[in-house]
Amino acid sequence: MLDPKLIRENPDSVREMLENRHASWPIDEAQTLDGRRRELLNEVEALKAMRNEGSRKVATLKKDDPEKNSLMEEMRKAGVRVKELDSELASVEGRFESLLLQLPNMPHSSVPVGIDENDNPEIRRWGTPPAFSFEPRPHWEIGEGLGIMDFDRGTRLAQARFTVLKGAGARLERALLNFMLDLHTREHGYEEIEPPFMVNSATMRGTGQLPKFSEELYRCEGDDLWLIPTAEVPLTNLRAGEILKEEELPINLTAYTPCFRREAGSYGRDVRGMLRQHQFDKVEMVKIVHPDSSYEELEKLTNNAERVLQILGLPYRVICLCTGDMGFASSKTYDIEVWLPSQFKYREISSCSNCEDFQARRMNTRFRSRETGKTRFVHTLNGSGIAIGRCLIAVLENCQREDGSVKIPEPLVPYMGGIEEIR
């Protein structure tokens, strides 16, 4: 959520943002509502001040004072009018608030203006895509060949876009997530969290999934609970509604969780294999930080995610999402894309964002400045550290051998119980 003052005082910056994001939002209606809101506020507050004063006077008048009854009658009428104005105010504020919740975040000045993913500049590359003396197979062929992936039974148990991992495949999934959690907790200074995998509507609103993106979420019938699409939701909301001590910042959190996404609107994309699933595992990193240092923290966060791929020896590149391709809540996002030999291209495996105070406003997470004694909104960041399923795919494809076996990257071997290859 943006500061409502921005719409009042600098509407042109909001218009520019909407244009750059190719988003539409009724800014004129919002301005009208905001104006009406302040008009009503002034009127009803003056009336309430008058009523409060009158009521105080009633208490001081004697029982038989003739002024008392007329004053009470006058205040009663004022009360009726207050009720009318209050209800109109509530409706205006409600509409204004619901508009505000649908307005995307302002991109940072360093974010390139662009239309879509074709305008995302590459920031850096790491590693060299492996050269194969044979035609590299896609992960589903490798996985099925080794008997570690079962797509048919996944579909039978649930639906399309669900996969069963077996034996060394399941073990590899577990090895990857343990390896990542160890790395972030031991070397990058994150605290490990085991959050709820279901959260309520207020929590979903806090990070921006609601009210706008409910069609992407799985909802639990009969309860105000939703399955999390990412651990960003419970981790970022962990301190919602709190006033933090400045010296608590930065707060670095990491968690392994499954993620659940309906993938509405992606029909026909990546239907083969387990690149795009309704349920996938992910290790997530979240930072709750001082507003003055959030962009330094974004670089650190991105580096922390890159480190996973570096240790595993998987080639990747980092791109900066342009204004037209950025997420709703983000001010700046770096995507990390890993090399997939079978597709001969880089595919997203991590997304690292600085949301500035956009989520903090929705969650009402603040800290008290030691200097001024005033409260300020924190800045929140999130990044995949990294998507486990896609990482497993990348390992299978990049480490495959001509005979269909897969060499386990050396740092993962201890996590695989000493297994050096899957065959």
Added chain:
RNA sequence: GGAGGGCUGGCCGAGUGGUCGAUGGCGGCUGACUUGAAAUCAGUUGUGGGGUGACCCACCAGGGGUUCGAAUCCUCUGCCCUCCGCCA
């Protein structure tokens, strides 16, 4: 699922119709004493909104109601806790 108890400021906890935004304690901040610290003493200390400003308004889980006036009375909803039942 059944029965009961609760929800008040950063935290704990008073408050059952009229200066109550709320006694008190803890914590925080400022000052005094001290070489410094601790202890002690004094003062101070909620959040948000509106107005150039003196100032005004709102907030005691949330909604609705009664009243001139509600933290306080009525009502609905949510959540938390305890006991019983069931259960990994």
